[in-house]
Amino acid sequence: MKGSDVNRFISFSVVLFIGALLCADSHGQEESEKIEFRVGKITDKQYYFEDAKQKIPYSVYIPKSYNPKKKTPLVVALHGWGSHASQIIRYRNFVPHAEKHGYIIFSAQGLNRTGWYGSHGPGGGFFGPRNLGKLSEQDVLNVLKIAEDNLNIDPDRIYLLGHSMGGSGTLHLGMKYPDKWAALAPIAPAIPYTGWMIERMKEIPTIIIHGTNDTVLPVQATRDWVDKMKSYKMDVKYIEEEGGDHVAIAFKYFDEIFKWFDEHKKPRKK
Numbered sequence: 001m002k003g004s005d006v007n008r009f010i011s012f013s014v015v016l017f018i019g020a021l022l023c024a025d026s027h028g029q030e031e032s033e034k035i036e037f038r039v040g041k042i043t044d045k046q047y048y049f050e051d052a053k054q055k056i057p058y059s060v061y062i063p064k065s066y067n068p069k070k071k072t073p074l075v076v077a078l079h080g081w082g083s084h085a086s087q088i089i090r091y092r093n094f095v096p097h098a099e100k101h102g103y104i105i106f107s108a109q110g111l112n113r114t115g116w117y118g119s120h121g122p123g124g125g126f127f128g129p130r131n132l133g134k135l136s137e138q139d140v141l142n143v144l145k146i147a148e149d150n151l152n153i154d155p156d157r158i159y160l161l162g163h164s165m166g167g168s169g170t171l172h173l174g175m176k177y178p179d180k181w182a183a184l185a186p187i188a189p190a191i192p193y194t195g196w197m198i199e200r201m202k203e204i205p206t207i208i209i210h211g212t213n214d215t216v217l218p219v220q221a222t223r224d225w226v227d228k229m230k231s232y233k234m235d236v237k238y239i240e241e242e243g244g245d246h247v248a249i250a251f252k253y254f255d256e257i258f259k260w261f262d263e264h265k266k267p268r269k270k
Contacts, residue, residue: 031168035150040064042095044086047146051211052111052135058143061105062151073157073261074147076140077107078117078166080250085109088163101262104151108143110136110169115163116203117169118176119192137243140173144180156266161185161257163250164217168192171225174201183207183264185257187250188214191221200229205235207260209253222234235264238251 037043039062046055066072075098079088089095089107098105110117114126115136125132147153160181162170167189174184175197184206207227210222219240229236239256241249 009086020139035146037062037150039066040099042086042089046125047142049111049135049139049142051138052129055149056111056142057109058086059086059105059107060147061089061095063099063102063104063181065099065102066104066151068152071152071154071157072104073159074104074106074144074151074153075159075161075261076144076147078107078110078140078160078162078169079107079113080162080164080166081132082113083131083163084113088166091163092251093254094251096247097258101258103258103261104147106143106147108140112136113141115139116165117172119165119168119190120192121193124193130157137169137173137176140169141177154265157182157261159183159185159261161187162173162189163187163191164246171195171201174204174206176200178204183261183267185209185260188217188246189222189225190217191225195228199232202234203234205237205260205264207237207239207257209231209239209241209249209256210239211246211249213243214249216246 037060039167043060045060046057049056077088079085085107089105112128115132117127117140118133118137120133122134123130125136158181160170160173167186170184170186171189172194175194176182178201181204184204187209208226210219212219226236226238239253
């Protein structure tokens, strides 16, 4: 990520044509359309979000190993305040690890750069409509549906990762939709306003990363959150980097994150 992008964040090939029809609904695209993605290269896309009456960007990476006949794990990525879906997917080391481990990445915009993915409530957010939080949350679900409708996604291996505001969204969506995710990876997260739902995510393995020198979101709030998770006997791995700041930490722990994802998938229902 360029220096200008980092500053904005702090303020918070082989071509594969994959054709599918997306069914129109009240949340998704106005009309069915054929989706074209690239294999081995990041693709920046848009879809029409009917409830928001606008086109919303999202970004995609499909590993070179992708086989349409084989179920493939998916990471849904959520950017930080003031950032963009096209930026988090380009975080240093993210795509190389997805390629190495054979994961698809879809990064969601959350409607705009400041929507909070519903973690500040249905009206929570900045510089948007009164129901920005609700729309921001729904956008993530819409992007997940695009992935599921167009690619052979393993339903037992869908993961959610987010940085800063995106970390808050990761925790919120983990609590609100616990049946969707195999594991979570919030990085330097803001603590969601909806933390009272924490027990709902008690079955989701979670890796949390934060730095002790984070001046944007001080580490103590995350320590308290991890302690609460442990009180519910959740499967949580907490990595605290001594001297780590708010930005660089987002690029440094993809080895640990993808190892965590590799080790966890949703248990089969009896």
